[in-house]
Amino acid sequence: xxxxxxxxxxxxxxxxxxxxxxxxxxxxxxxxxxxxxxxxxxxxxxxxxxxxxxxxxxxxxxxxxxxxxxxxxxxxxxxxxxxxxxxxxxxxxxxxxxxxxxxxxxxxxxxxxxxxxxxxxxxxxxxxxxx
Amino acid sequence: xxxxxxxxxxxxxxxxxxxxxxxxxxxxxxxxxxxxxxxxxxxxxxxxxxxxxxxxxxxxxxxxxxxxxxxxxxxxxxxxxxxxxxxxxxxxxxxxxxxxxxxxxxxxxxxxxxxxxxxxxxxxxxxxxxxxxxxxxxxxxxxxxxxxxxxxxxxxxxxxxxxxxxxxxxxxxxxxxxxxxxxxxxxxxxxxxxxxxxxxxxxxxxxxxxxxxxxxxxxxxxxxxxxxxxxxxxxxxxxxxxxxxxxxxxxxxxxxxxxxxxxxxxxxxxxxxxxxxxxxxxxxxxxxxxxxxxxxxxxxxxxxxxxxxxxxxxxxxxxxxxxxxxxxxxxxxxxxxxxxxxxxxxxxxxxxxxxxxxxxxxxxxxxxxxxxxxxxxxxxxxxxxxxxxxxxx
Numbered sequence: 036x037x038x039x040x041x042x043x044x045x046x047x048x049x050x051x052x053x054x055x056x057x058x059x060x061x062x063x064x065x066x067x068x069x070x071x072x073x074x075x076x077x078x079x080x081x082x083x084x085x086x087x088x089x090x091x092x093x094x095x096x097x098x099x100x101x102x103x104x105x106x107x108x109x110x111x112x113x114x115x116x117x118x119x120x121x122x123x124x125x126x127x128x129x130x131x132x133x134x135x136x137x138x139x140x141x142x143x144x145x146x147x148x149x150x151x152x153x154x155x156x157x158x159x160x161x162x163x164x165x166x
Numbered sequence: 167x168x169x170x171x172x173x174x175x176x177x178x179x180x181x182x183x184x185x186x187x188x189x190x191x192x193x194x195x196x197x198x199x200x201x202x203x204x205x206x207x208x209x210x211x212x213x214x215x216x217x218x219x220x221x222x223x224x225x226x227x228x229x230x231x232x233x234x235x236x237x238x239x240x241x242x243x244x245x246x247x248x249x250x251x252x253x254x255x256x257x258x259x260x261x262x263x264x265x266x267x268x269x270x271x272x273x274x275x276x277x278x279x280x281x282x283x284x285x286x287x288x289x290x291x292x293x294x295x296x297x298x299x300x301x302x303x304x305x306x307x308x309x310x311x312x313x314x315x316x317x318x319x320x321x322x323x324x325x326x327x328x329x330x331x332x333x334x335x336x337x338x339x340x341x342x343x344x345x346x347x348x349x350x351x352x353x354x355x356x357x358x359x360x361x362x363x364x365x366x367x368x369x370x371x372x373x374x375x376x377x378x379x380x381x382x383x384x385x386x387x388x389x390x391x392x393x394x395x396x397x398x399x400x401x402x403x404x405x406x407x408x409x410x411x412x413x414x415x416x417x418x419x420x421x422x423x424x425x426x427x428x429x430x431x432x433x434x435x436x437x438x439x440x441x442x443x444x445x446x447x448x449x450x451x452x453x454x455x456x457x458x459x460x461x462x463x464x465x466x467x468x469x470x471x472x473x474x475x476x477x478x479x480x481x482x483x484x485x486x487x488x489x490x491x492x493x494x495x496x497x498x499x500x501x502x503x504x505x506x507x508x509x510x511x512x513x514x515x516x517x518x519x520x521x522x523x524x525x526x527x528x529x530x531x532x533x534x535x536x537x538x539x540x541x542x543x544x545x546x547x548x549x550x551x552x553x554x555x556x557x558x559x
Binding site for chain 1: 231250287288289291292294295301302303304305306307308311312315316317319320323365366368369370420421422423424427
């Protein structure tokens with residue numbers, strides 16, 4: 036069930052909260068603990084806009100356990116407006132309309148099926164921006 | 167550093183071994199290796215290094231060091247399981263070599279073993295995805311195959327290739343596997359079949375995706391003293407194979423954490439360090455084993471290591487550069503694609519094949535005059551890279 040594991044990630048998954056480097060302004064996602072040589076408060080939380088464009092994409096037809104009911108499903112690397120490159124599923128689109136460079140925006144969706152005893156795991160996906 | 171030699175090697179066929187257990191496969195490989203070194207007493211072995219990536223989840227067995235030491239007939243010795251996803255085999259060989267170089271033993275056994283066909287496809291995909299960053303990548307249903315697919319699509323976009331530009335890699339792998347009785351897929355394919363193959367994770371299709379299968383491979387490493395005494399007793403059949411250099415390097419498993427996703431800096435660092443330790447350069451290597459479950463994986467490794475410029479590896483592959491007669495012969499036993507992907511054991515299979523090449527025993531896919539060989543295996547999409555440089559003496 037891993038309830039605590041999913042709860043711990045709530046700001047990342049529901050608000051797309053990343054981190055901004057207080058000195059350089061670089062933004063990263065998902066958040067990481069401070070590494071060797073970094074001041075503990077070097078990275079501060081920052082909510083991301085959820086806007087970006089497709090860096091690359093694929094459509095998964097051989098899915099792992101927990102994801103079979105979704106298959107085939109599109110996955111992408113999305114270059115966010117603030118800079119980070121994020122892995123997520125794409126939604127509300129068909130395969131033939133996907134292209135590298137296409138503008139996308141974040142939405143909150145159910146991510147996987149943990150079975151009848153499991154928690155409902157929600158998080159971010161991206162969909163094409165309506166032109 | 168004291169020289170290290172590989173004095174014995176053997177592997178089981180890569181197959182869906184429904185009638186064989188993890189233990190049975192391990193015993194086959196170890197017994198096979200000892201059979202190639204008739205003067206070697208098992209009592210001289212001072213360490214067992216088991217390379218395995220998926221044992222807990224797919225074979226239901228942990229603590230493989232102690233378990234397999236007991237099973238194969240090396241009871242009581244120091245034994246450890248090495249896990250670095252698909253790079254487990256290369257890392258285990260490096261660890262065994264270091265144990266000998268440090269003087270902690272004179273003979274070390276490296277056993278790569280993987281038993282995967284007791285589980286269905288979705289469970290296997292989930293096990294493989296454990297090598298990815300759980301929160302950043304795996305949570306989103308990103309499989310290992312889909313990670314390579316994302317890189318392939320981007321590569322096609324940046325360098326202007328269609329998907330079929332990658333066909334020469336699996337075509338070469340299958341052509342070579344057709345001549346290898348131990349390979350999983352012993353039949354040729356062609357570019358036309360590649361174009362028509364069903365998608366697995368677009369743009370990767372079925373003929374550009376390896377299949378994970380069961381197998382075990384074993385190499386036995388020894389100090390120079392032991393290697394020479396056995397060779398003298400043996401009457402010196404064929405050249406000695408020296409493990410001239412090994413190196414391991416790492417990168418972030420999450421694709422998004424990388425500055426340049428189409429570069430594989432760990433593959434480059436590991437290859438260059440291993441060649442440096444062997445006092446060799448890129449141009450000295452005659453035959454290669456790379457992590458090639460997909461054409462894109464081989465292309466990115468060749469470019470990262472420095473054999474071809476960015477964006478040019480598929481073009482060279484189409485011109486025959488990866489055939490046994492080419493400049494960078496690859497997958498002479500079929501590679502991951504057609505010999506079969508053996509998970510954490512793949513790095514040991516690579517070295518077993520390169521020893522055949524260096525001893526001139528590779529038959530129809532023999533690379534003429536091969537004296538120096540390089541094996542590189544990757545964990546995930548180049549998050550771990552382990553390279554072994556072998557030299558025939």
